Amino acid sequence: MVKVAEAGVQEEVPSIEKPHETPSDWEPNILAFACHYCAFAAADLAGVMRLSYPASVKVVRLPCTGKLDYIHILHAFEKGVDGVFVAG
Amino acid sequence: MQAKRDEKERIAMIVGKQKPFEEIWEMIKSFKKVLVFGCNTCVAICHAGGGKEAEILASLIRMKAAQEDISMEVKHAAIERQCEPEFFEHVADELRASDVVLSLACGVGVNFLSDRTGDTPAYPGINTEFFGAVEKAGIFKELCAGCGGCILHLTGGICPVARCSKSIMNGPCGGTSDGKCEISQDVDCAWYLIVERMKKLGTLEKLSEIMLPKDWSTGLYGGPRRVVLEHIAEEGKES
Known part of the structure; x- marks a missing residue:
């Protein structure tokens, strides 16, 4: 039986940056995928220790980084992040 | 779903390998609306052309197009089998609305698809390799040549x-x-x-038994092959 979700065509508007000059004050946007049980817990601990990290880093918590598929990383780049950090 | 997949992994199948990205890009770069079209049976098992691979390839093409400053609409879809007409219903309009369909099915699928896309060309995104089996995860082995x-x-x-x-x-x-x-x-x-x-x-x-020389005409050496099951194909004869 055909699964409708798979047969359907995904509508998506990409927002990929075109190549351009890098401004001197540029900071990369980093998306971090962190495992709930280790890296995210470590980040929590870092927070308790009042350590800080740049606001341009966004953290996504995963139950396990084994769940991270290629497409999630590619989507992140398509949406314009400059780097993906996977910790688990 | 898992049981279904395990069942598939035990069967022999057509093994394919995705073409190098540059070759694919050269094929499709002049088109404005591209549909990357996966096939969820054999080539999904060998991680070359299933719905998942279609989604990944569509993403890569979108990024390449942006880098090259080319305006291109890239979508992806997949059906269970591109070698049977029943599965095409859901995507028939989408296929025809595209400027090119990049099929990730085996060569059989691309041929079959090409007959169903009207004026839209169907291009191959993978190289079809052989009939094979899954020796172990990630290793595929040729075991039959379909010699007839x-x-x-x-x-x-x-x-x-x-x-x-x-x-x-x-x-x-x-x-x-x-x-x-x-x-x-x-x-x-x-x-x-x-x-x-x-x-x-x-x-x-x-x-030790003496055998007659093998008749190679039943292989592709005898021209394109066709199997007709008369008791099933009876209805279709008149149409």
Whole structure:
């Protein structure tokens, strides 16, 4: 039986940056995928220790980084992040 | 779903390998609306052309297009099999609305699809390799060449057509060495395997029988092939 979700065509508007000059004050946007049980817990601990990290880093918590598929990383780049950090 | 997939992984299938990205890009870069179209059976098992791979490839194409400053709409879709008409219903409009369909099915699928896309061309995104089996995760092995004249009952269940580098019927040849073929130490000598297997089965004497030369016309050497099941195809005869 055909699964409708798979047969359907995904509508998506990409927002990929075109190549351009890098401004001197540029900071990369980093998306971090962190495992709930280790890296995210470590980040929590870092927070308790009042350590800080740049606001341009966004953290996504995963139950396990084994769940991270290629497409999630590619989507992140398509949406314009400059780097993906996977910790688990 | 998992049970279904496990079942698929036990069966032999068509094995394919995705084409290099640059080759794909050259094929499609002049089109404005691209549909990357996966096939969720054989080529999904070998991680070359399923819905998942179609989604990944569509993403890569979108990023390449942005880098090259080319305006291109790239979508992805997949159906269970691109070699049977029933599965095309859901995507028929989408196929025709595209400027090009990049099919990730095997060559059979691309041919079959091409008849169903109207004025839209269907291009291949993978190279179809062979009929194979999943030896273990990530390793696919050619075991049948589809020659149309099976002799596995005479060769201990090991096919000399597909698995002997020369497809010879009276091996092993002089190139066999310690059970390996002269073309590579990584390739088993099929005739060595056949002899050892038949010894184990106690059927080695079968190899002493004189056989007629193999009829290669049942293979592709005899032109394109077709199988008709008359008791099933009866209805379609008139249409």
